[in-house]
Amino acid sequence: MLLQTTPFVGMIRNQAKALGMPNLPGVVLAHPIAGVPIDTVYAKLDGAIDEIIAKLTSPVPASEVAAPPGKQWLELDIEDEWHDLQREFIRRGWGDGLPLIPPTEKRVAAMIAGAGLPAGHLVSVLTPRMGMATVEKIAVNAVMAGCLPQHMPVLVAAVDALVDPRLSLKNMQVTTHPVSPLLIVSGPLTQTLNINGSTHAFGPGPWSNGVIGRAIRLILLNIGGAKPVEISKATMSHPGRYTFCIAENEAAMPAGWKGLRAERGFAPEVSTVTVMGCEAPHNINDHESITGSGVLTMVAGTMAQTGQNNPYYDGEVLVLLGPEHASTIAADGFTKDDVRRILFEQALIPMSRWSPENIQRRLRRFLNGRHKDSPLDTLIGPVQRADDIVVTVVGGPGKHSMYLPTNGKSWSVTRPILKQDGSPWLPADFPTSEGK
Amino acid sequence: MKIAIPEGQPQPHTLQPVDRPRSLEGLRIAFLDNTKAPVDKMLVHLENRMREKVPGMQPVQIAKKDMGKPASPEVMQALQNVDVVINALGD
Known part of the structure; x- marks a missing residue:
């Protein structure tokens, strides 16, 4: 039996259905129960107590036998292949609100061929809908996002990474927190497939970044079922x-x-793809420091903030150093291990900077009560160990770096981009280089 | 015009709910805290109110370690030793 609040009923019903228990009973309380005086919550519970007991002791109808697989193709009678089709996509709730490329038989077949895997090959099962991400379904969404067939190996590796339990995709798909899987592609294929890691790495621009990232979002929406509002509850989300x-x-x-x-x-x-559940990038402007210690002081200062999830949990954060900042740091003899250690030691905030409620309800309770009795001047950072600060170099000329908090509960996952036989996809496998 | 459906077919499941008890009297009832605020306080309050209405019930308060992750094997093992579970979800 589930206790739930009004905005989350659809999400919880959907999850129960996906897990094979569509008739699991629930009792709904008026939202919210967090951030209000506890007596208000108690009054809501008192009003529901008889319903709770009744539902615990009433028969639950047997679930229906699993429905047979539905249609995989649609025949649409439309006059205008562009506007009518876009309206149909929106009506069915399939997209991200932007125009989608029609997934015709010819385009989907070409996209499947790009994967070098059978159409029915199951790459992963995506929560919360527990939708089966076959190569064919990944290809359909890749077409709709505007991908080219040569992007499929990256997508297959990324979709495989998404379900690694270290990433906690289940949380990312439904949470009120603004988290999204960030793909970081590394290696020789970034050149071949025109995936930008220099100036304007986060876009926009005439590179493959946009369509590959969009395909992953469409896969999470359409296969994973993280429909905005009904299922995905991100309070504001992020771009x-x-x-x-x-x-x-x-x-x-x-x-x-x-x-x-x-x-x-x-x-x-x-070549690899690393997937990490990140907030939007937070800029680190430092045009003045001429020493590595100076740059790291500014990075640490940006990481030391109370509003992020990370200080409450055990997980990673991401620091993307601009090449010029990285060069300044390295010129002073610092290794990447040094960077992680210094940031771990300096990115700290006194506990007194949190509100009394957050101190009492979170800092003193979470992380196995580590700060249960800590004084208010205790210094607290976003991660529990230096190695949980993922550091790399991204971007072009300029004196900017980026800090990306995560949902606090996950670790990045790296997958090699491999063919069916286990060998790596190489630039020579893409002789036409149409990704450019 | 013929187009492919982008939605993934749900993985088939065969789970069926167990039979419900006719009464909660004397049963072991788990109150499962997912650590979302203020579920811990809610469940203690609910336990106290249910004690007034359900004579002889045997409450067990159990907490997940992390709201964003599946229950640990230890929690799942503890849940096998009860008759009924109330799982509260916060926000």
Whole structure:
């Protein structure tokens, strides 16, 4: 039996249905129950107590036998293949609100071929709808997003990464927090597929970043079922939920610094995609520091903020250093391990900066009560250990870096971009380079 | 015009709910806290009110470690030892 509040009824019903229990009983309380005096919550409960007991002791109808697979194709009688079709997409709730490319048989077949895998190959099952992300379904959404067939290996690797339990996709798909899976593509395929990691890495621009990131969002919406408002409850969301894909700028990595794929043990010829659940990027402007310590002081200051999720939980955060900031830091002899250590030591906020309610209800309770009895001048940071600060180099010329908090509950996941036989996709596999 | 449907087919499930008890008297009732504020206080209050109406019930307060992640094996094991679970979701 589930206790739920009004705005979340649809989401919870949908989840129960997806898990095979559509008739699971629930009792609905008026929203909200958080951020209000506790006596108000008690009064809501008191008004529902008889219904709670009744539903716990009433028979639950047996669930219907699972419905057979539905139609996979639609025949539409439309006059205007552009405007009428876009209206049909919106009516069915399939898109992100922007125009979609019609997924015709020819386009979908070409996209499937780009994956080098059978159409029915199941890559993952996406929460909360528990939708089966087959190569064919990934391809349909890739067409709609505007992808080219050569983008499919990246999408397949990313969709596989999405369901790694370390990422906590289930939380990202439904939470009120503004989190979205960010794709960081690394390696030789970034050039081949025209995935930008330099100036304007977060877009816009004539690169593949936009369509690859958009395809992932459409896959999460249409296959995972994270429909805005009804299922995905992000209070404001963030613009990265339209598209959120960058390349790592390995060429600008200072000497001696490793990129993400090297740090995570992949061979130089293997391209990878790293998926990380991030908030929108927060800029770090530092035009003045001429030492590595100075730049890191500014980065740490940007990371030290109370409104982010991270100080309450155990998970990672992301620091994207602009090439010029990275160069200044490295020129003073700092390694990436040094960067993580210094940021861990400096990105700290006294507990007294949080509101009394957040101190009492979160800081003192979460993380196994680590701060249960800590004094108010205790310094608290966004992560629990230095290694949970993911650091890499992205962007072009300029004195800017980026800090991206996460939902606080997840760790990044890196997948190699591989063919069906387990060998890596290489630039030579894309001779026409139409991704450019 | 023929177009593909982008929605993924849901993975089939065969779960069926267990039979409900006719009465809660004497049963072990778990109150499962997902750690969302203020679920912990809510469930203690609910337990106290239910005690007034359900003689002999045996309450068990159980908490997940993290609201955003599936219950741990320890929590799932504890839930196997009760008759009824009330799972409260916050916000």
